Structures are given as C-alpha cells and as structure tokens.
Amino acid sequence: MTLTKTLAAAAALALIASPAYAQNLNTGATGTYGQVQLRSGYQPDPYTVSVTAGGPIESTRADEDCSAGYVAQRASFTLRYTAGELPLYIGAVSDADTTIVVRTPNGEWVCDDDGGGALNPLVTWEEPRTGRYQIWVGRFGTEGETANATLHISEVGGPSAAQTGDGPDFSLEPAYGSVDLTGGFTPDPHTVAIDAGGTIDASVLNQPGCVGRIAQAPDFRLNWTAGSGSLPLIFSVAADSDTTLVINDAQGNWVCDDDGGEAGLNPSIRFDAPASGQYDVWVGTYSEGDLQPSTLNISELTTQ
Incomplete structure (x- = not known):
C-alpha cells in the first residue's frame, strides 16, 4: 500500500471513529x-x-x-x-x-x-x-x-417569580389597605392614593405587559363580590408619571398593563364578568427611581 493510500485510509478511519x-x-x-x-x-x-x-x-x-x-x-x-x-x-x-x-x-x-x-x-x-x-x-x-x-x-x-422569592408576594399585607366591594357599589369609582413604584422588576412574572418597578407587597387589595355580571370591573391609575399595573386576580392569574388607559401614560385593566374573590393590586413606575404619587381607581363604569 502506498503512503498516499495509507494516509487516506487513516483519515477515513478517523472520520468514522470521530463522534459528531x-x-x-x-x-x-x-x-x-x-x-x-x-x-x-x-x-x-x-x-x-x-x-x-x-x-x-x-x-x-x-x-x-x-x-x-x-x-x-x-x-x-x-x-x-x-x-x-x-x-x-x-x-x-x-x-x-x-x-x-x-x-x-x-x-x-x-x-x-x-x-x-x-x-x-x-x-x-x-x-x-x-x-x-x-x-x-x-x-x-x-x-x-x-x-x-x-x-x-x-x-x-x-x-412565576413568586417561586423564586424574588417577585411580588400576594401573601403579604397590602401597604395601602383593602376594601370589600359588591357589584353595583357606590360611589363609583372607589379611589386610593398610592405611591407607585418599588425595587422589583415586574418582568420577572413572565407575563404579557408586565413591566416597570413594583413593591414586593401588594399596594391594595379588593375583596370582590360579583353582581349580575353585566358590568365589568376596571382598575386604572391616574398619575403625572408613567405608571404601570400588576394584578393577581381572583383565579390566581397575573394580569398586567402599561399604557392601556384613556389618558396619557395611564394603565388600565378590565375584567369582563369578573369572578368573586381577592384581587391584589400593585401600582408600578415604568422607570426605576423614586416612588411617584398616583391614584388607583376601581370602577364598573370608567377608566382613567
């Protein structure tokens, strides 16, 4: 066998033996x-x-x-x-x-x-x-x-970030209190002054629209009793800054929004035929930084 053939055979053998x-x-x-x-x-x-x-x-x-x-x-x-x-x-x-x-x-x-x-x-x-x-x-x-x-x-x-301990925690007491409301409530809207923002990046929730910075504990909690089901349940925020909304709803779903409201950069989340139960609400800021004054609105009629 010539040297050329020997080298060719060795190369072929190496190719066969070499794993992918x-x-x-x-x-x-x-x-x-x-x-x-x-x-x-x-x-x-x-x-x-x-x-x-x-x-x-x-x-x-x-x-x-x-x-x-x-x-x-x-x-x-x-x-x-x-x-x-x-x-x-x-x-x-x-x-x-x-x-x-x-x-x-x-x-x-x-x-x-x-x-x-x-x-x-x-x-x-x-x-x-x-x-x-x-x-x-x-x-x-x-x-x-x-x-x-x-x-x-x-x-x-x-x-969910809740599994890591790094995300929002609905088991904590809300920072700005809670309210019990029943379908058809008055006055409508129910409003709460909240300092929006926090240290947690809402994107860790891995859900659509979850952006901005929020606190670990909920800002507010709604204990909701549904009415006839003909009216929606609307959460929205009014603020001079760019705010966001994060809600853990009565069925345990994370729902988020950035600029879905009627005015400016206000967020809004609407539940049609809302289920009775606990709704935990976080009001965030789009950008990292100081807390920003805002007003959370809960309504069956209007959004901000």
Whole structure:
C-alpha cells in the first residue's frame, strides 16, 4: 500500500471513529430524574420536577451557539409530548444561575440562559411538535459545579417569580389597605392614593405587559363580590408619571398593563364578568427611581 493510500485510509478511519459534535451529550438515554408523557391540555399545569442543575460538559458540545454553561452528559428529564393548539414553555427556577438545553423532537438544539428573568432560563414554542424533548438543566459557573433547581413544564407561561422569592408576594399585607366591594357599589369609582413604584422588576412574572418597578407587597387589595355580571370591573391609575399595573386576580392569574388607559401614560385593566374573590393590586413606575404619587381607581363604569 502506498503512503498516499495509507494516509487516506487513516483519515477515513478517523472520520468514522470521530463522534459528531453533539454526541458527547447522551441524547438517547431517559432523563436522570425520570420521564413523563403529557398531552396538550394536561392538568395540573405546570408540571414540575426537582433536579440537580449543572455538570462537567460545556453546553457548546450540543451546538456551538449554545452558550448555556455546564450540563451533565445525560439529560436531566425526558418529556414525551402530544401537541395541541397551545404553546409549550420549559424553564427552571433556582437560587443559582441556571440554564436550559433542549433537544427537540426534530433534533434541533434550543438553549437559554436568563429568558425567564431573575437568572432563570425559559424556552418557548408557539407551535410545539409532538415527540420527545430531551431536557438538560445546566448552570453557569465552573465545570462540575451543581445546584438544586425545579424544572417547569407548562402550556400557560414561564415559572412565576413568586417561586423564586424574588417577585411580588400576594401573601403579604397590602401597604395601602383593602376594601370589600359588591357589584353595583357606590360611589363609583372607589379611589386610593398610592405611591407607585418599588425595587422589583415586574418582568420577572413572565407575563404579557408586565413591566416597570413594583413593591414586593401588594399596594391594595379588593375583596370582590360579583353582581349580575353585566358590568365589568376596571382598575386604572391616574398619575403625572408613567405608571404601570400588576394584578393577581381572583383565579390566581397575573394580569398586567402599561399604557392601556384613556389618558396619557395611564394603565388600565378590565375584567369582563369578573369572578368573586381577592384581587391584589400593585401600582408600578415604568422607570426605576423614586416612588411617584398616583391614584388607583376601581370602577364598573370608567377608566382613567
């Protein structure tokens, strides 16, 4: 055999023996912390799993554009998913700076670092595929460093900041009091003077329209008894500054607005056929800085 043929054969053998770039991650094995089969519309939502984040392998082994710290060789968890009409959210919550690496059913790699806010990762598919999702929960730091984390799989949204202790907390007493109102109440509107703003970035809630700076405790609480259901329930703010609204409604949903009011930069949130129950309200400022004077209006008739 000539030297040329020998070198060619050696090169061919090396090519056969050389693994593909992503094969240092074990994409075939079931996740270390188990697997689940979920069909769109599943309950309870979110589905959560306690995992250990991090590992000895750089996430760029999955894809050179995947800057998501260090992960284990084997996936943290395996999701077998049957898609419907809803989006799919996969994220994690931890006290450490965690990351997400996902191999989708069609073999694509999707990675994220801080997309969920507060150093928590979140990846989203508006039209998810049916099939197997291999999920690695990683972390930034040094090789082999790990941290406790909670994997979050949802069709509703990303992990709430309430799960991290870094977000607004409706279990706290409201700073400006509360009121009991029943449909048809008078005088309408009910108004409350509030100093808007705080130190928490409302975007950590990972819900549409949640922006600005708010306090940890609610500013105000409405205990609502619905009437005939023919009138809406409207929360709005009047202020000279650019204010925002964050509400945890009677069904536990986070609802936010920035400039949806009638005047200037005022926010407004409207509930049609509002459910009876507790509504916790935060009045924020769009920009970080000093608290700003504002007036919260609760009405069935008008918005500010």
